Amino acid sequence: xxxxxxxxxxxxxxxxxxxxxxxxxxxxxxxxxxxxxxxxxxxxxxxxxxxxxxxxxxxxxxxxxxxxxxxxxxxxxxxxxxxxxxxxxxxxxxxxxxxxxxxxxxxxxxxxxxxxxxxxxxxxxxxxxxxxxxxxxxxxxxxxxxxxxxxxxxxxxxxxxxxxxxxxxxxxxxxxxxxxxxxxxxxxxxxxxxxxxxxxxxxxxxxxxxxxxxxxxxxxxxxxxxxxxxxxxxxxxxxxxxxxxxxxxxxxxxxxxxxxxxxxxxxxxxxxxxxxxxxxxxxx
Amino acid sequence: xxxxxxxxxxxxxxxxxxxxxxxxxxxxxxxxxxxxxxxxxxxxxxxxxxxxxxxxxxxxxxxxxxxxxxxxxxxxxxxxxxxxxxxxxxxxxxxxxxxxxxxxxxxxxxxxxxxxxxxxxxxxxxxxxxxxxxxxxxxxxxxxxxxxxxxxxxxxxxxxxxxxxxxxxxxxxxxxxxxxxxxxxxxxxxxxxxxxxxxxxxxxxxxxxxxxxxxxxxxxxxxxxxxxxxxxxxxxxxxxxxxxxxxxxxxxxxxxxxxxxxxxxxxxxxxx
Amino acid sequence: xxxxxxxxxxxxxxxxxxxxxxxxxxxxxxxxxxxxxxxxxxxxxxxxxxxxxxxxxxxxxxxxxxxxxxxxxxxxxxxxxxxxxxxxxxxxxxxxxxxxxxxxxxxxxxxxxxxxxxxxxxxxxxxxxxxxxxxxxxxxxxxxxxxxxxxxxxxxxxxxxxxxxxxxxxxxxxxxxxxxxxxxxxxxxxxxxxxxxxxxxxxxxxxxxxxxxxxxxxxxxxxxxxxxxxxxxxxxxxxxxxxxxxxxxxxxxx
Numbered sequence: 001x002x003x004x005x006x007x008x009x010x011x012x013x014x015x016x017x018x019x020x021x022x023x024x025x026x027x028x029x030x031x032x033x034x035x036x037x038x039x040x041x042x043x044x045x046x047x048x049x050x051x052x053x054x055x056x057x058x059x060x061x062x063x064x065x066x067x068x069x070x071x072x073x074x075x076x077x078x079x080x081x082x083x084x085x086x087x088x089x090x091x092x093x094x095x096x097x098x099x100x101x102x103x104x105x106x107x108x109x110x111x112x113x114x115x116x117x118x119x120x121x122x123x124x125x126x127x128x129x130x131x132x133x134x135x136x137x138x139x140x141x142x143x144x145x146x147x148x149x150x151x152x153x154x155x156x157x158x159x160x161x162x163x164x165x166x167x168x169x170x171x172x173x174x175x176x177x178x179x180x181x182x183x184x185x186x187x188x189x190x191x192x193x194x195x196x197x198x199x200x201x202x203x204x205x206x207x208x209x210x211x212x213x214x215x216x217x218x219x220x221x222x223x224x225x226x227x228x229x230x231x232x233x234x235x236x237x238x239x240x241x242x243x244x245x246x247x248x249x250x251x252x253x254x255x256x257x258x259x260x261x262x263x264x265x266x267x268x269x270x271x272x273x274x275x276x277x278x279x280x281x282x283x284x
Numbered sequence: 285x286x287x288x289x290x291x292x293x294x295x296x297x298x299x300x301x302x303x304x305x306x307x308x309x310x311x312x313x314x315x316x317x318x319x320x321x322x323x324x325x326x327x328x329x330x331x332x333x334x335x336x337x338x339x340x341x342x343x344x345x346x347x348x349x350x351x352x353x354x355x356x357x358x359x360x361x362x363x364x365x366x367x368x369x370x371x372x373x374x375x376x377x378x379x380x381x382x383x384x385x386x387x388x389x390x391x392x393x394x395x396x397x398x399x400x401x402x403x404x405x406x407x408x409x410x411x412x413x414x415x416x417x418x419x420x421x422x423x424x425x426x427x428x429x430x431x432x433x434x435x436x437x438x439x440x441x442x443x444x445x446x447x448x449x450x451x452x453x454x455x456x457x458x459x460x461x462x463x464x465x466x467x468x469x470x471x472x473x474x475x476x477x478x479x480x481x482x483x484x485x486x487x488x489x490x491x492x493x494x495x496x497x498x499x500x501x502x503x504x505x506x507x508x509x510x511x512x513x514x515x516x517x518x519x520x521x522x523x524x525x526x527x528x529x530x531x532x533x534x535x536x537x538x539x540x541x542x543x544x545x546x547x548x549x550x551x552x553x554x555x556x
Numbered sequence: 557x558x559x560x561x562x563x564x565x566x567x568x569x570x571x572x573x574x575x576x577x578x579x580x581x582x583x584x585x586x587x588x589x590x591x592x593x594x595x596x597x598x599x600x601x602x603x604x605x606x607x608x609x610x611x612x613x614x615x616x617x618x619x620x621x622x623x624x625x626x627x628x629x630x631x632x633x634x635x636x637x638x639x640x641x642x643x644x645x646x647x648x649x650x651x652x653x654x655x656x657x658x659x660x661x662x663x664x665x666x667x668x669x670x671x672x673x674x675x676x677x678x679x680x681x682x683x684x685x686x687x688x689x690x691x692x693x694x695x696x697x698x699x700x701x702x703x704x705x706x707x708x709x710x711x712x713x714x715x716x717x718x719x720x721x722x723x724x725x726x727x728x729x730x731x732x733x734x735x736x737x738x739x740x741x742x743x744x745x746x747x748x749x750x751x752x753x754x755x756x757x758x759x760x761x762x763x764x765x766x767x768x769x770x771x772x773x774x775x776x777x778x779x780x781x782x783x784x785x786x787x788x789x790x791x792x793x794x795x796x797x798x799x800x801x802x803x804x805x806x807x808x809x810x
Contacts, residue, residue: 176637176639176641177641177643179608179613179641180635180637180641181654181655182611182612182613183611183612183613183633183635183709184633184634184635184655184703185612185630185632185633185657186654186655190654194643194646194654195643198643198645198646
């Protein structure tokens with residue numbers, strides 16, 4: 001029997017255009033299911049490693065996931081969560097407010113004028129490299145045990161991010177729009193309000209989202225060193241009692257909570273403010 | 285009808301209206317110098333305002349004193365040893381995992397959550413836990429450095445690998461470029477910059493991690509020594525150590541990594 | 557009476573350095589009110605630089621440029637660019653109001669009038685990103701007319717559009733101009749377009765000198781299909797060919 005020279009293709013070609021679309025959609029769904037399975041597998045593997053490590057590490061130094069989740073549930077049920085979380089979140093946002101208030105104008109100057117760029121650049125670069133530990137302890141030295149310490153630490157850590165991002169945004173401003181405004185005789189104030197500020201808003205959001213991830217960690221760290229309330233304060237208390245389960249449970253709750261704020265709150269706000277962008281309209 | 289003439293000034297006229305001394309005063313160099321002077325005055329003002337903040341003279345005194353006691357080099361040797369191993373491990377593992385994630389979407393789906401969780405765990409957690417697990421010694425700071433730094437390396441490398449343009453890859457395969465040359469000419473140059481960016485993150489994050497672990501670990505090192513002065517309420521001594529470890533990280537980041545990074549990203553920045 | 561006076565104008569980029577480059581070389585001309593003047597020349601002859609100097613975006617090296625306005629106020633300029641240059645974060649109407657000196661009822665009426673004239677009366681509340689390139693350029697034209705400028709400057713406004721859209725917009729521009737009779741300086745590298753639109757064509761040659769100043773005396777409205785227009789276009793093109801023969805630098809351009 002003669003063997004066919006050309007073998008049949010592995011999948012039969014779609015008879016019609018619609019059929020092809022159907023096939024493509026099914027393939028996409030398959031990929032999506034596979035992705036989801038792997039995502040779950042990723043979490044399972046993580047928890048598995050944790051479980052195994054808890055088993056082998058000396059008794060009491062690493063609780064297993066179940067113990068931690070029971071503890072997390074107790075913290076949530078006891079209601080202690082609300083007041084401490086609220087305290088930490090408020091301090092983070094207060095520090096953030098200070099950072100934007102100082103960082104945005106500095107970044108604006110850096111982006112617009114060569115002189116101010118040269119003036120601030122070294123300071124901002126150095127401030128961005130300083131270890132968070134330094135900021136935390138420094139804030140404590142200045143304010144002692146008070147709520148102002150964490151606020152200052154957050155502000156110190158976030159300001160360079162905000163300044164650099166805003167400066168980057170200003171430098172990326174569409175020069176054609178500036179020239180257009182000048183050609184129509186717009187005043188510098190009008191150009192600032194209508195061209196520069198709308199340009200930097202997306203960059204400001206990027207800076208806020210980027211530094212938020214660092215900011216809340218520094219906030220917690222400062223509370224660990226010398227807070228009078230808040231999540232970090234709870235973590236320190238548990239640590240001093242050698243209650244590792246409590247330490248991990250508080251931390252895990254805080255991580256989940258902060259990720260939620262980052263993903264939901266900040267993202268929503270961004271979508272609303274940036275409604276003019278085609279990609280934002282598509283997302284809604 | 286009254287006519288108004290709107291005249292435009294020429295460059296010659298504008299140049300005549302601005303004297304040379306003014307131009308010198310607004311140069312970049314003058315601006316930087318002014319900044320340092322202002323920052324220094326600001327420090328002195330702060331020290332005068334808050335009695336807990338040490339002024340420049342007392343910090344310099346403590347610094348000299350620490351050098352004289354021979355505390356500086358021994359402690360930094362410890363810290364560098366731990367930091368070096370931790371960063372080296374995180375770069376090695378980070379590149380490996382980052383490349384895998386960048387190349388395979390399935391590996392990405394599997395490893396994405398662990399990396400994200402790793403990114404969001406604060407260094408202080410690792411410092412606490414590793415001190416509990418490994419006690420006082422080299423292991424705790426090394427592991428803390430590694431664990432805080434590695435997610436950042438992975439993220440950057442994965443981004444770099446994904447960024448190797450599919451078009452260029454297709455171009456290479458359609459011209460039949462051999463694999464060795466493809467890796468050398470296409471993948472490595474495209475990824476190298478991101479590896480350096482990841483390394484910078486690793487260094488900055490890891491430095492914070494190692495100091496924290498030493499702070500809580502109590503087995504020597506720069507972080508331990510800084511805590512010693514903090515606990516003794518000798519803030520000038522603490523500030524002296526801050527000056528040291530901020531100085532070290534800036535030398536490392538600006539003089540080494542920044543230059544390396546600029547070299548690696550030369551092709552990208554050349555366009556604008 | 558002259559609205560725009562350019563007298564002995566020079567522009568040198570990087571003056572005083574080894575790489576100094578003179579793009580405008582002792583240029584003088586006047587533009588009278590209510591005329592449509594085109595500046596034509598090969599790329600690199602300094603057309604855009606000339607416009608930037610007139611509008612004040614760039615400074616000139618020496619010489620004099622002035623724009624006259626009546627009623628004792630500073631001269632008002634309108635500008636249409638190659639690209640639309642609209643603020644993407646403002647709606648079409650807000651974009652047009654942005655360049656108005658006062659945001660009052662009169663300004664709003666002007667904006668609506670000119671928006672209607674370019675056929676976009678229904679699109680005032682759209683963001684620029686929601687309009688096609690041709691529509692955006694129409695907004696740019698409406699914006700420039702709506703400031704009621706003493707001098708309207710247009711910098712190759714149709715060069716980034718496809719041929720059919722450009723042709724439609726040229727016809728529209730002629731209609732608007734016929735109604736408003738603003739003084740226009742229109743820069744283009746397209747001689748055919750210049751003949752169709754203008755009362756007078758100033759030809760620049762590479763190196764930034766005026767090669768010729770040609771009056772176009774044809775009845776309006778002009779249409780491409782009109783044989784008189786076509787004849788004149790051919791004639792002007794022939795003169796430009798002559799310029800190429802004389803100035804060797806121009807041979808590569810046009």
